[in-house]
Amino acid sequence: MPLIKSIxxxxxxxxxxxxxxxxxxxxxxxxxxxxxxxRKSCGKERLKFVVGRDARISGDMVNLLVTGAxxxxxxxxxxxxxxxxxxxxxxVTDSKADAGIIITASHNPKQWNALKLLNNKGEFINAxxxxxxxxxxxxxxxxxxxxxxxxxxxxxxxxxxxxxxQILKLPLVDxxxxxxxxxxxxxxxxxxxxxxxxxxxxxxxxxKEVVELYCEPNGLFPHNPEPLPENLTEIAKTVIHSxxxxxxxxxxxxxxxxxxxxxxxxxxxxxxxxxxxxxxLKNKSGNTVSNLSSTRALRVVTEKEGGxxxxxxxxEVNVVEMMKANHAIIGGEGNGGIIYPELxxxxxxxxxxxxxxxxxxxxxxxxxxxxxxxxxxFISKNKIELSPEMDxxxxxxxxxxxxxxxxVNTIDGVKIEFDNEWVHLRKSNTEAIIRIYSESDSIAKAxxxxxxxxxxxxxxx
Numbered sequence: 001m002p003l004i005k006s007i008x009x010x011x012x013x014x015x016x017x018x019x020x021x022x023x024x025x026x027x028x029x030x031x032x033x034x035x036x037x038x039r040k041s042c043g044k045e046r047l048k049f050v051v052g053r054d055a056r057i058s059g060d061m062v063n064l065l066v067t068g069a070x071x072x073x074x075x076x077x078x079x080x081x082x083x084x085x086x087x088x089x090x091x092v093t094d095s096k097a098d099a100g101i102i103i104t105a106s107h108n109p110k111q112w113n114a115l116k117l118l119n120n121k122g123e124f125i126n127a128x129x130x131x132x133x134x135x136x137x138x139x140x141x142x143x144x145x146x147x148x149x150x151x152x153x154x155x156x157x158x159x160x161x162x163x164x165x166q167i168l169k170l171p172l173v174d175x176x177x178x179x180x181x182x183x184x185x186x187x188x189x190x191x192x193x194x195x196x197x198x199x200x201x202x203x204x205x206x207x208k209e210v211v212e213l214y215c216e217p218n219g220l221f222p223h224n225p226e227p228l229p230e231n232l233t234e235i236a237k238t239v240i241h242s243x244x245x246x247x248x249x250x251x252x253x254x255x256x257x258x259x260x261x262x263x264x265x266x267x268x269x270x271x272x273x274x275x276x277x278x279x280x281l282k283n284k285s286g287n288t289v290s291n292l293s294s295t296r297a298l299r300v301v302t303e304k305e306g307g308x309x310x311x312x313x314x315x316e317v318n319v320v321e322m323m324k325a326n327h328a329i330i331g332g333e334g335n336g337g338i339i340y341p342e343l344x345x346x347x348x349x350x351x352x353x354x355x356x357x358x359x360x361x362x363x364x365x366x367x368x369x370x371x372x373x374x375x376x377x378f379i380s381k382n383k384i385e386l387s388p389e390m391d392x393x394x395x396x397x398x399x400x401x402x403x404x405x406x407x408v409n410t411i412d413g414v415k416i417e418f419d420n421e422w423v424h425l426r427k428s429n430t431e432a433i434i435r436i437y438s439e440s441d442s443i444a445k446a447x448x449x450x451x452x453x454x455x456x457x458x459x460x461x
Contacts, residue, residue: 011114036142052083053103055217074145084254086348092122107226179206192252279359286329294334313412
């Protein structure tokens with residue numbers, strides 16, 4: 001499998017020839033290129049980096065390569081060990097580091113790993129910065145230090161607890177309300193670092209009964225680790241059989257949160273953000289942001305509370321930039337990613353759990369009853385394959401022209417709105433396809449809208 005190089009990092013399958021997988025040579029090359037970029041951008045000779053990883057099988061090997069390469073570049077390394085993506089983000093600012101590297105392939109299967117790159121704010125680097133790092137790597141524009149300048153190495157495994165402590169101090173996290181609700185909660189942490197963080201967080205929040213499923217951080221994922229409904233059948237059964245009030249599922253690096261209701265039904269990954277935003281907006285006036293492919297329900301909830309909703313291009317770094325520009329008090333992505341700026345600018349399943357449980361406890365409702373308070377929207381995800389010689393940009397431009405009488409957003413592909421429906425077309429950067437996302441008040445209508453646009457594309461082709 002070829003390496004996939006994006007603006008925020010590099011990912012690939014372990015093994016193979018250099019440049020064709022995430023080999024030790026590739027890990028060292030891109031780590032050194034990133035360190036060189038940070039040294040140039042901050043103008044400091046001596047740098048400090050935070051490194052943390054999820055529990056996947058290759059994590060220890062990649063961690064040794066990353067920390068060794070950084071030391072070889074003259075970088076002092078703070079290794080926080082088995083951790084979560086949001087915990088590493090918090091550790092960068094807490095330790096006053098110059099940058100961070102998260103060793104995780106997020107929701108990808110066990111054969112994958114990746115380097116996610118953070119700036120000194122604990123946020124993903126942007127497109128221009130990512131392009132410079134990639135250019136450094138390809139040109140070999142970096143050099144290692146001599147023996148007297150080798151960086152230091154230290155380890156600190158307390159940062160998950162520090163992360164939890166910061167969450168407990170948030171004004172809108174009510175531990176007393178959660179404790180009084182006497183919740184029984186099942187969790188599936190897919191045998192990664194959520195197994196360390198989530199049970200500890202729940203106990204700190206006053207949850208007395210936690211039913212643990214796959215909480216041993218050994219990297220042996222028991223099912224596809226992406227928290228989608230088709231992969232969550234076992235936790236759904238566990239919630240029912242254990243008579244839990246709800247269930248939580250996180251991905252291997254704990255930046256996405258899925259919720260299962262007491263009857264085993266999915267709360268809906270799109271509605272994780274909707275519910276948390278609803279709670280925040282009921283307690284504080286402000287604006288929200290999600291990406292163009294996320295549910296319209298967030299806009300409905302935001303406008304109901306007098307706030308302004310704005311859509312960003314797809315990608316966490318784009319959501320964060322739009323949140324800052326619009327002074328959003330809550331935002332994220334429809335894949336269960338909660339970004340709560342009062343804690344930090346990054347998707348964070350831990351703070352999502354704390355805020356959701358406070359909301360649920362104070363509502364006095366069951367999980368199912370709470371879900372029914374939000375408007376029902378359904379998203380259909382499709383794609384249309386193209387031949388390599390086709391001009392995708394021209395096709396998208398013609399679709400835009402065809403629907404010029406409708407509200408159209410072109411900051412990331414083409415998104416067309418039709419009253420309470422929308423369709424979003426994005427070209428792939430790695431395949432000759434156009435991804436087509438559509439939403440309506442029923443899945444049948446969403447599918448119908450998607451196929452109408454697909455027919456239009458076929459006519460253009």
